[in-house]
Amino acid sequence: MTSLPTAFLALPLPIVQLSLSAVLKCGQSFRWTAYSLNIDSENACLPTHEYRFCLRDRVVCLRQTPTSILYRTVLPNPQPNVDQRKLHEAETLLWLKDYFQLDVNLASLYEEWGSRDKVFSEIKDRFSGIRILRQDPWENLISFICSSNNNISRITKMVQNLSKEYSSPLLSLSVPDGSGVEEIYHPFPPPSALAHPDVSARLRSLGFGYRAEFIHRTAKMLVETHGNTVHPREQDESSEQWLRTLRDMNTEDARAELLKFVGVGRKVADCVLLMSLGKTDVVPVDTHVYQIAIKYYGMKASPKGKMNMTPKLYEELSTKFVQVWGGYAGWAHSVLFTSDLKSFSLHGLPPPMSPLSTPTKNRKKRSREMTDLVPTFSTPPSTSSLSDSSTATEFACSKSPAERVKKRARK
C-alpha cells in the first residue's frame, strides 16, 4: 500500500494570487493536512510546509514558493508507468485550476474592494492571497452541517473521523518532515455510505452530538431522492452529481433546495452556495460577521446586547455587504473573516461611523467620514468588468417562487 514519491512540478503563480497557508486552514475545507518541512536554511524562497488532500483516486501534495505552486500526484498501487503518470499530473493540474479558481484574478479584486471600502484597504496587504475554493458540494454540505454551533478544530476532527470511518483507505504515505512516520489517507465518503441505518448512532459515539442525526438524515434523503448509482466514468454517485447541478441554478432556487435538508439553515446553505456552487456574491452571516459589522461598519448593536440572529437581521447584513463589496462580496467577506480569526490587527482604523442600516441625518460632520469609510453605501451593486455574466444574472433575478417555498416536513 505504500507509494513511492515522485518529483514536484511547478505551476507559476504570484503569492498574492493564492496563499496556501491562509486558504487551506481558514475553515473552508477541513480535510487538508499540513506538515512542517524542517527547513535548515533560512532561504525565504524555499517552502516551509507541505499540504495534502485526498481525492477519490489520488492524493494531491502541494508546496508554495513566492512565485509558484509546487504540486505532485500520489496514486495507489499498482504504480503507473511514466506515460500514465504524465496524464495523471495533467489531470491534477486541471483539478488545481478548478479547485483554486485560478482564472479569477484575486489581485484585481483586492484593488476593487480596497477602493470601495476603507476598512478593507487597511487589511488587504496583511492578508493577501485569500480566495474562495471551489469545493465538491457534497463534502462541503456535510462539513458545514458539522460546523453549526462549533469551532474549527472540532469540525476538523469530526470530518476526519467521518472519512476514516466510512471510506476505505486509499493509500499510505510517509510524512514529509523526515520522521519516517506513515500516514493513511481516506477520501471523503459518498452519500450511500452515510445513509446506512446505524450511521447516526455510530456518529453519536464518535462525538458528533446532535449533528449525527442531521448528517444521517441528509445522506438518506439525498440517496432516496436522487439515487446512489455510480457513474461508470465519473466514479461518483448520482446524488452527488445532482448536487453539482445546483451550480446551474440561480442563487435563490439553489438555496431553497439546500434548505430542505435537515441541519441546513440559512448560514450553512449560504456557505455551500459560496464555497461549492459558485455564488460569488453570497455572504454567509454568523456571529463573527455581525461583530465585524458592529465594530467596523457602524452596524447598530442589538438593543438587548444579545446576539440573536433573526432572519431579518441576517438579510440586512448580507445585502448591505453586497452593496459594499459588489458581485464578489462573498470572497471579500472571507478575507475579513480570516483576518478576524487572527484576532484582528485593525487597531489603527477609525472608529465605526456609518450605521449600516439607518444613517443618522442630523450629523453632517460625520457624514463625510461615513462617505470616506464606505464610499459606495448609497450606490447600487456593481455589475462591472469584474463580474462575469453568471454573476450579473444573479443580481437580475431578484425574486423567485422558490424563495417562498417552505421547508417541507420529513419523516
Place this chain on the structure above:
DNA sequence: GCACTACCGTGT
C-alpha cells in the same frame, strides 16, 4: 412572521 429554547461537546 417572529421570539423563544434545547441541543452535543469543547474550550475559557
Place this chain on the structure above:
DNA sequence: CACGGTAGTG
C-alpha cells in the same frame, strides 16, 4: 458561559 446555528415549539 460562548462557540462560525438549527429544529422545534408557542
